[in-house]
Amino acid sequence: MTNLTADKNVKALQRLLSIMEELREQCPWNSKQTLESLRHLTIGKTDELSEAILAGNLEALKQKLGDLIWHVVFYSKIAAEQNAFDIGDVINGVCDKLVVHHPPLHTVASEAESQHHGNLSTPPEKDPNQSLLVDIQASLPALIKALRIQEQAHRIGFDWPNQAEVWEKVEEEIRELKQCQEAGHPQAQLENEWGDLLFSLVNYARFIHINPESALEQANRKFIKRFHYMEQAAQRDGKNLPDLSLAEMDTYWEAAKKNLN
Template sequence: MSNLSTRAEQLAAFDRLLTIMDELRAQCPWDMKQTTESLRHLTIEETFELSDAILDGDPEEIKKELGDILLHIVFYAKIGSEEGNFDVTTLIDALCEKLIRRHPHIYGDTEANDAETVSQNWEKIKLKEKGNKSVLGGVPRSLPALIKAMRIQEKARGVGFDWEEKHQVWEKVEEEMQEFKAEFNAADDKEIDQEKASGEFGDLLFSLINYARFIDINPEEALERTNKKFIKRFQYLENAAKNAGKNLSDMTLAEMDVFWEEAKKQ
């Protein structure tokens, strides 16, 4: 049986959610006391939980976490209506109008036959709408540095400031690697300039993120997958050591490496 619903069923489900939100806001002590500020950190947490579900490839968890985020959106809209600032109607209408404005190739006479052109048009329209003095003005200040680097590069590309070929980007990676090595040579025991070495390391990371973008790798997702892989293997190492009656802190690196190699085969 298909899980897909009709438009009437979708509207009815959304209406039911709005009704429940009204009831909770009027009757539940916890829901009654919430503010946009108190919900903020919970929304961030829900977004990261959705990210985990996506990386795990778990459709049921994705559905659950999307539901939680939808609840938060409806909750913010309810608070906005109480404060006389906006409600779910004005929120959705504003979104629809923005989507229409930013897709002139669908709703206007602009031509865009590939995703790259669509993306460039989107950034140009967004820049004009927001009145930012800088193309990079729309990048949230509080974004994690790795994601921020990726968004900065994408926005610069949106106005044509980018490398033309991926081999040029890789040459930049190698150049930054050599500069970093010059500041932090593993074979040299002399004290290094930490501030300068940190700057060179930042440049190297930025160039690697740039190359990842050129070959369609999301560096944030790639690193998180590696994090998850390391956690899984390390926990195998911990359990294997425990089953062998050993304590990790008392084992040599060579002894731990035996279990680590086993973990890689799991």
């Protein structure tokens, strides 16, 4: 990074921090926000960022990244008011973590930095009584959480030996779900069997190197695209989609599959 670029970035961050200070003091809305009140807004901004990435819209991506940086600064400001930490602590914290997990960075760290941060060559020891799954966030979407759980189990060797056996497990779970449904078992048990099936499918996705979240999102977007085609095709024919029979809708659906990628 050139000195000019670095100077530009430092000035941009300083400007943002200055605006944060001013708004926190003078803006009624900003001054009353708390960590809890911002949380659901941050979730919304993260969803918008995801949409920009999926759409390949770099201008929107830039804007949404800005929104998230603003939220990081906002959380840090509130925490600083509570004498917990500030934005500098946040940035240094992630820098320390990167150095810990990427040994080549040690070669460019100064002796003074090493003394300041302590011995970064060895990650902090974990409590031996602590679960290996403790770092998996409870708030993660269930599909991603399943993948993270399975990845962690794999790291300690608790995993299926091969892809074929994973697929056998998927087929077993399908049979159990069908048997549960046919036997008229309670809804809670049916839901439990469905969860087992989905968990096993996530595991199979991992074995064939597919991100289940990305794959499901692609399927969602494909369905939406085809459904919009159906609606528009029906309108061109002077028809209202909800008024059509299933057979008529299937005709439009097959046309959508044929004409769209």
